[in-house]
Amino acid sequence: xxxxxxxxxxxxxxxxxxxxxxxxxxxxxxxxxxxxxxxxxxxxxxxxxxxxxxxxxxxxxxxxxxxxxxxxxxxxxxxxxxxxxxxxxxxxxxxxxxxxxxxxxxxxxxxxxxxxxxxxxxxxxxxxxxxxxxxxxxxxxxxxxxxxxxxxxxxxxxxxxxxxxxxxxxxxxxxxxxxxxxxxxxxxxxxxxxxxxxxxxxxxxxxxxxxxxxxxxxxxxxxxxxxxxxxxxxxxxxxxxxxxxxxxxxxxxxxxxxxxxxxxxxxxxxxxxxxxxxxxxxxxxxxxxxxxxxxxxxxxxxxxxxxxxxxxxxxxxxxxxxxxxxxxxxxxxxxxxxx
Amino acid sequence: xxxxxxxxxxxxxxxxxxxxxxxxxxxxxxxxxxxxxxxxxxxxxxxxxxxxxxxxxxxxxxxxxxxxxxxxxxxxxxxxxxxxxxxxxxxxxxxxxxxxxxxxxxxxxxxxxxxxxxxxxxxxxxxxxxxxxxxxxxxxxxxxxxxxxxxxxxxxxxxxxxxxxxxxxxxxxxxxxxxxxxxxxxxxxxxxxxxxxxxxxxxxxxxxxxxxxxxxxxxxxxxxxxxxxxxxxxxxxxxxxxxxxxxxxxxxxxxxxxxxxxxxxxxxxxxxxxxxxxxxxxxxxxxxxxxxxxxxxxxxxxxxxxxxxxxxxxxxxxxxxxxxxxxxxxxxxxxxxxxxxxxxxxxxxxxxxxxxxxxxxxxxxxxxxxxxxxxxxxxxxxxxxxxxxxxxxxxxxxxxxxxxxxxxxxxxxxxxxxxxxxxxxxxxxxxxxxxxxxxxxxxxxxxxxxxxxxxxxxxxxxxxxxxxxxxxxxxxxxxxxxxxxxxxxxxxxxxxxxxxxxxxxxxxxxxxxxxxxxxxxxxxxxxxxxxxxxxxxxxxxxxxxxxxxxxxxxxxxxxxxxxxxxxxxxxxxxxxxxxxxxxxxxxxxxxxxxxxxxxxxxxxxxxxxx
Numbered sequence: 012x013x014x015x016x017x018x019x020x021x022x023x024x025x026x027x028x029x030x031x032x033x034x035x036x037x038x039x040x041x042x043x044x045x046x047x048x049x050x051x052x053x054x055x056x057x058x059x060x061x062x063x064x065x066x067x068x069x070x071x072x073x074x075x076x077x078x079x080x081x082x083x084x085x086x087x088x089x090x091x092x093x094x095x096x097x098x099x100x101x102x103x104x105x106x107x108x109x110x111x112x113x114x115x116x117x118x119x120x121x122x123x124x125x126x127x128x129x130x131x132x133x134x135x136x137x138x139x140x141x142x143x144x145x146x147x148x149x150x151x152x153x154x155x156x157x158x159x160x161x162x163x164x165x166x167x168x169x170x171x172x173x174x175x176x177x178x179x180x181x182x183x184x185x186x187x188x189x190x191x192x193x194x195x196x197x198x199x200x201x202x203x204x205x206x207x208x209x210x211x212x213x214x215x216x217x218x219x220x221x222x223x224x225x226x227x228x229x230x231x232x233x234x235x236x237x238x239x240x241x242x243x244x245x246x247x248x249x250x251x252x253x254x255x256x257x258x259x260x261x262x263x264x265x266x267x268x269x270x271x272x273x274x275x276x277x278x279x280x281x282x283x284x285x286x287x288x289x290x291x292x293x294x295x296x297x298x299x300x301x302x303x304x305x306x307x308x309x310x311x312x313x314x315x316x317x318x319x320x321x322x323x324x325x326x327x328x329x330x331x332x333x334x335x336x337x338x339x340x341x342x343x344x345x346x347x348x349x350x
Numbered sequence: 351x352x353x354x355x356x357x358x359x360x361x362x363x364x365x366x367x368x369x370x371x372x373x374x375x376x377x378x379x380x381x382x383x384x385x386x387x388x389x390x391x392x393x394x395x396x397x398x399x400x401x402x403x404x405x406x407x408x409x410x411x412x413x414x415x416x417x418x419x420x421x422x423x424x425x426x427x428x429x430x431x432x433x434x435x436x437x438x439x440x441x442x443x444x445x446x447x448x449x450x451x452x453x454x455x456x457x458x459x460x461x462x463x464x465x466x467x468x469x470x471x472x473x474x475x476x477x478x479x480x481x482x483x484x485x486x487x488x489x490x491x492x493x494x495x496x497x498x499x500x501x502x503x504x505x506x507x508x509x510x511x512x513x514x515x516x517x518x519x520x521x522x523x524x525x526x527x528x529x530x531x532x533x534x535x536x537x538x539x540x541x542x543x544x545x546x547x548x549x550x551x552x553x554x555x556x557x558x559x560x561x562x563x564x565x566x567x568x569x570x571x572x573x574x575x576x577x578x579x580x581x582x583x584x585x586x587x588x589x590x591x592x593x594x595x596x597x598x599x600x601x602x603x604x605x606x607x608x609x610x611x612x613x614x615x616x617x618x619x620x621x622x623x624x625x626x627x628x629x630x631x632x633x634x635x636x637x638x639x640x641x642x643x644x645x646x647x648x649x650x651x652x653x654x655x656x657x658x659x660x661x662x663x664x665x666x667x668x669x670x671x672x673x674x675x676x677x678x679x680x681x682x683x684x685x686x687x688x689x690x691x692x693x694x695x696x697x698x699x700x701x702x703x704x705x706x707x708x709x710x711x712x713x714x715x716x717x718x719x720x721x722x723x724x725x726x727x728x729x730x731x732x733x734x735x736x737x738x739x740x741x742x743x744x745x746x747x748x749x750x751x752x753x754x755x756x757x758x759x760x761x762x763x764x765x766x767x768x769x770x771x772x773x774x775x776x777x778x779x780x781x782x783x784x785x786x787x788x789x790x791x792x793x794x795x796x797x798x799x800x801x802x803x804x805x806x807x808x809x810x811x812x813x814x815x816x817x818x819x820x821x822x823x824x825x826x827x828x829x830x831x832x833x834x835x836x837x838x839x840x841x842x843x844x845x846x847x848x849x850x851x852x853x854x855x856x857x858x859x860x861x862x863x864x865x866x867x868x869x870x871x872x873x874x875x876x877x878x879x880x881x882x883x884x885x886x887x888x889x890x891x892x893x894x895x896x897x898x899x900x901x902x903x904x905x906x907x908x909x910x911x912x913x914x915x916x917x918x919x920x921x922x923x924x925x926x927x928x929x930x931x932x933x934x935x936x937x938x939x940x941x942x943x944x945x946x947x948x949x950x951x952x953x954x955x956x957x958x959x960x
Contacts, residue, residue, distance in 0.1 A: 047506040048579025107473040109414050109462050114475035121737075122432050124744035136475060152461055192503050193834060214579045222569045224580055225587055232374060233556075 012235035016057035017245035019050055020223045024210045027301075028318050029058050030249075032186050032207070033101070034256045034297040036142070038290060039207030040187035042150070042198075042322060049212045051190040055103065055146050061250045062101035063257060065142055069097035072134050073141045073181040080168070082181030083132075103144040104185075106136055108152055115160055117172050117179070132179040137170045140185035150189030151198050158202055161187070165205050207290045209322035256300040263296050269307045272347060276316055279342045282323060290319040309347040316343055352542035353394045357525045362391055362512035364593070365613050367544065369446075369488050369510070370398045371551040372592040376509020376585050377467055377489040379452070379500075379617055386514045387526075388492040389450050395490050396446070398548050404445035406438050408463070410454050417462055418474050421737050434479055439463070439472045442487045452491035453500045454868055460500070463489060464507040499828040502617075506578070509585040510610075511617035551595040558595050560602045567607045577618040586614035682787060683844045686796040686837075727764065738764035774811040774873050775829055775865055776802070779858045781880035781917065782819035783849035791917055792845045795879050798915060799840055802877065803833050814861060815839060818854030820847035821886060825861060851884025852893065855900040862907050874910040878938070881918040882928030894928070901935040912938030 019026065028041050043051045067074040068085050075085045077094045088094060106115070117135035124130060136145070137160075147153060153161075164170045170183040187205055191198060215221055231238040273291050294315035299307045320339055356363060365378040378395075380388045396405035408417070419437030438447065447463065449455060455463075466472045472485040489508065493500055505511070568590065572583035589610035594602040743762035750757040778799055786792045799815075806813050813836050815827035827839045858876060865872050884893040891899075904910070916929035920942055933940035 046578035047503055048581035048584075050580070105473060107462075107475055108458070108465065109418055110475040114480060119741045119744075121741050121744055124741065136480075148465065149461065152458070193832065197831070197833070216573065218569050218573045221572055221580065221583060222565065225565075225568065225583055228584055229587060 012231075012239055013060060014053050014057050014228075014231055015239060015242040015246055016054065016061055017249055018227050018231070018238070018242045019054055019057065020220050020227065021215045022050055022054060022212055024318065025051070025054055025212050027298075028208045028210050029054065029188070030061075030253060030301060031294055031297040032144075032188075033058070033062060033253055034300055035260060035293050036184075036186050038186070038293045038297065040144075040185075040189075040205070041318075042203070042206035042209040043188070043190040043212060044193055044209065044322075045190075045212035046214060047192060049214050051212060052148055055144075055188050055190065056105075058144070059103040060246060061253060062103070062144075063250075063254055064098040064100050067097050067099045067142075069095040073138045073183075074099050074143070075182060076142065080182040080184075083179050101143055102139070103146050103188075104136055104140040106140075106145055106147045106153075108149060110136065110157060112156065112160065115157060116164075116170055119177055130177050132172065132177050134181070135170075137164050137183040137185070138181055141181065141183050143185060145185040145187050147187070147189045149191060150202075151191040151193075158199065162201055162205065203322050204284075204286060206322065208294065208318040210318050211321065252301070255303075256297070259303070260296065260300045263299050263304075264306060265292060265296060269295070269312070272309070272312055273316075275346045276312070276342060277320075279346060280320065280324060280339070282320070287319055287323050291315045294319055309349045313343045313347045313349060316347075353391075353398055353544045354542050355529050356387070356391060356394065357529055358522060359387060359391060359512075359514055361612060362388075362514050364609070365510045365512045366391065366395050366490070367398065367548060367596055368589050368592040368610070368613070369490070370395065370548045371595055372555055372588055373486060373488050374509075374588045375488075375592055376507075376588070377491070378613075379505065379508040379511040380490070380492045380514060381495060381511060381617070382492070382514030383494060383496065383516060386516055388494070388514060391514075392448055392450070392490045392492055395448070397542060398544050399445060400549075400552075404442050406442040406445070406447050408438055408447050408449045408455070410449075410451065412438065412455075412459060414459065414462065414476075417459060418472060418476060419479075420476060421479060421740070432479065434474070434481065437472075439466050439485050439487065440483055443483070443485050444487075446488045446490050449489065449491040451494060453493050456869070457501065457504070460504055464504055468507055501830070505617045506581055508617060509581075510589055510613040512613060513616050547596060550598070551592070554598065554600065555592065555595045558591050558600055558602060560591070561604070563604050564590065564602045564607045567604050571607070571611055571615075575615060575619075577615065582614050582618045586610060589614055682846065683842060684787065684790060684792040684796065686793065686800050686841055733766045735764045735766040774875070776806050776811050776813045777829075777858060777861060777874055777876045778802075778813065778815040779854050779876060779878045779880075780815065780817045780843065781849060781851070781854070782817045782843060782845050782847075784819075784846050785849065785881055785883065786917060787845040789919065791919070792843075795915070795917055796840055796843070799877075799879070800837065803836055803840070806833060806836075816854060816857050816861065817843055818850050818857070819845065821850055821853075823850060823853040823857035825857060829861075829865060848886040849880075849884050850886035850888070851880060851882065852888050852896040852900050853886070854878075854880070855897065855904060856888070859900065859904050859907070862904070862910055866907075866909060872909065874907075875913065876904070876910055877913045877915065878932070878936075879915045879917055880929055880932075881916065881926075882930075882932045883918075883926060884928075897932065898935055901932055905936050912936040914938045914940050916940065916942045918942070 016026070025043060032038050032041055043055070045051055065074060066077065068077050068081070068088075071082065071085055073082045073085075075081050077096055081089060081094075085094060113135065115135050115137060117138055118133055120131040120133035123133075164183040165185075165187060168182060168184045169180055171180040172178070186207075189206065215224070227238075270292065273288055273295070277288050277291070291312065292315075295307045295311040298311045298315055299305075302311070304311070317339065321336065324339060353363060353366065362378075362380055365375075365380075369375045369378055378392075380392055382388045399405065415437070417437050417439055419435050419440055422433040422435035425433030425435075447467075449463070452460060466485050467487050467489050470484065470486050472483050474481045474483070491508070568583055568586055571586070572580075575582065586607070590602050590606045593606040593610050594600075597606070599606070739758065739762055740756075742764055743756060743758045746762075747757060750759075780795065780799065782792075786795065803813065812829045812831050813827065813833065814825065814829040815836065816823055817826050818824075826843065827836055830836065855878075858878075862874055862876070865874060882897075884897045887893040887896050889896060905912075912933075914929055914933035914936065916927075916933070918925055918927070918929060930940060932938075
């Protein structure tokens with residue numbers, strides 16, 4: 012049993028950022044920074060229960076999108092006949108710290124080889140993670156050679172394996188979700204930029220809310236099934252809301268007015284690259300859909316820019332994290348007046 | 351030996367009992383000096399957990415393989431399908447894992463272990479095996495702070511922590527001796543009453559309820575303590591409940607909450623410089639009680655931090671009054687000077703080679719300890735990658751006419767390529783004495799350190815910092831990858847007091863030894879910032895003589911390079927150039943504060959010297 016997402020006390024920014032990634036996977040994942048013991052992992056794991064279904068190729072190991080990029084097997088099948096369709100629930104795939112390279116990218120299927128004497132590709136975690144969430148706890152403790160592999164396929168959206176006499180390629184587009192405690196060490200800038208959004212979490216200091224945390228955790232531990240039943244209505248309500256937002260998403264216009272306002276913010280902050288602009292755009296649109304609005308307003312752009320820019324701003328290595336947040340807020344207020 | 355016979359150490363014993371009553375207490379970290387009975391006590395946990403529950407000891411030389419398990423070659427071949435050889439975690443399911451000296455275990459393994467405890471499951475993604483197994487374990491670990499620290503982040507994952515006392519009274523000592531004698535071998539001693547107590551408490555646990563006052567008190571303590579996150583109160587909650595059950599009470603009362611506060615909070619207190627101001631809405635009437643707790647904790651912390659030179663844990667007050675007696679003993683915190691560019695902070699190449707060739711055999715065996723990254727077709731070492739070899743030969747078994755045994759040919763052999771982080775540690779040893787305060791010298795030094803830190807940030811080195819002032823040296827920053835934390839500590843470094851140069855060098859020596867024991871492949875760059883005018887001796891030898899002796903000791907340390915930054919005012923008529931002599935003794939690169947500040951370091955660095 013997993014602790015229900017809706018039963019997590021507070022941490023609204025974290026929860027919203029996760030939900031927005033479900034609504035539009037193009038946002039590109041989330042980095043959760045924060046102190047120890049603040050429900051970072053709990054929230055990510057709890058997300059699994061709220062995930063919607065994906066349209067996939069039936070029996071495809073990589074849940075290929077029938078209308079998108081295909082793996083080696085689906086490509087072959089597609090030549091002879093139309094691909095059969097199926098629906099699969101989106102998942103949270105976890106990447107543990109002790110992962111070996113072959114389990115990440117995939118390798119020869121040893122069982123198949125032993126039994127049938129022929130070579131077959133066995134998918135790794137990157138294959139499982141295609142169109143799903145890929146979750147790395149303590150991402151800053153991940154070994155460098157694993158990070159290199161992650162960056163490779165994140166950049167290409169494809170995982171290509173050429174080893175041990177097998178040659179295989181499959182799409183590997185995943186939403187990378189990582190948690191980290193900055194005091195344990197920093198993250199390589201290339202990896203940092205791969206995370207669409209970034210939120211900072213802190214513990215709750217309010218006494219009543221702390222009591223809520225304690226009580227809910229204790230209730231859950233005592234009887235997880237009963238606790239789950241009690242939270243089912245809230246869970247279903249939120250899952251429904253996410254589904255509706257996904258449907259509404261394509262209808263929300265991205266007109267020039269919206270784009271200009273986004274660019275005004277990123278220009279004022281002297282940001283390098285265009286990933287930030289794109290992420291803000293997608294996040295603002297997902298936010299509008301989640302808030303059941305017909306169009307993107309200033310509040311949506313502002314609320315999207317905060318998590319999109321937190322880790323992308325230029326910051327001296329020793330500048331206090333609070334500093335650049337203050338600067339960011341000031342720029343946002345100036346450029347995006349909210350009534 | 352029975353747990354009930356153990357003399358003293360109430361807190362630690364309670365911690366073990368609580369974990370035995372309710373595994374949700376999240377394990378126990380036992381902190382104490384040499385020979386205080388940590389390990390003996392921890393091993394007694396085996397006797398109080400339910401019969402049949404495993405108690406597995408994790409050796410310090412364990413590998414990821416032995417922790418998580420790997421492919422079982424024999425079974426795989428026999429059955430014609432993959433079989434997993436269970437690791438330590440699987441074997442410990444439903445019981446406990448014991449780690450002696452957890453701070454000496456590699457941080458990667460510690461993280462894996464603690465992570466599995468927190469999750470209640472182990473995720474195996476190794477060598478073609480993908481499995482999730484339930485793994486409910488309690489980690490019982492010991493830690494001797496003299497041997498190095500555990501990162502606060504990992505410490506936080508332990509539910510409870512007991513700081514062990516040194517028993518000093520003669521009566522206590524005598525009783526320990528007697529118990530030790532009695533415990534040696536008497537096999538048919540009566541059953542430990544603690545076992546029955548735990549069994550009763552486990553049955554009672556489900557029906558134990560919190561009184562509203564007790565619940566209030568838990569929240570109140572959490573609110574008023576400056577700790578990060580919510581683990582403290584969660585584990586406090588379970589500990590208090592288990593405590594009530596242990597005492598046969600169906601209701602958790604305030605007394606149970608108070609009894610367990612030390613166990614839940616001992617390892618979660620923040621280090622200086624990290625503390626956040628406590629919330630303002632504290633209630634007045636509770637302040638006294640809370641103050642007591644805080645004092646008690648502060649006392650324990652002092653005890654934990656005091657190094658071996660001050661076994662009695664001399665209070666800071668004494669140090670301060672001494673400092674006040676010093677003529678220049680005014681204490682202040684100077685700001686950090688402007689940073690400048692440092693291009694290259696590399697390690698001298700010639701030295702590396704010499705050491706590497708001189709220790710060739712050890713290096714080769716050491717190499718096997720690295721992490722298995724991938725398999726190769728050829729390798730000078732005969733470190734066979736069994737899994738890859740198996741995969742390579744598997745497809746041809748039918749064509750080769752396999753009957754019983756697997757047929758492996760020369761061409762199938764695969765070898766392991768191992769990789770390991772070549773750790774670089776940059777150790778700053780900073781003179782914080784009163785003389786450093788003159789002419790804003792400390793500001794310049796802080797600026798220099800900060801510039802070097804910037805470089806470490808780019809190189810992803812680990813850094814550590816030792817400061818010596820007044821009568822002692824202190825590791826203000828244990829080795830860490832977090833440069834931000836280093837910068838924070840740097841900013842709050844005070845100056846004032848005498849110059850215990852030898853204490854600084856000794857502490858540096860200890861840290862170097864500790865680091866090399868823990869990660870023998872680490873290269874260390876020691877940067878000493880001082881005017882060299884040591885005036886506080888540790889042994890009674892003349893302070894300068896003592897200093898040079900220690901410097902010679904340090905110089906012999908392999909894998910360690912030195913830089914000395916002389917902070918003496920060279921415009922002064924009575925210059926001593928002691929730091930220069932120190933640099934010569936250490937065989938170190940030498941700079942003065944002025945050459946540092948005028949951008950010279952940059953030029954020197956560009957030519958690859960530093």
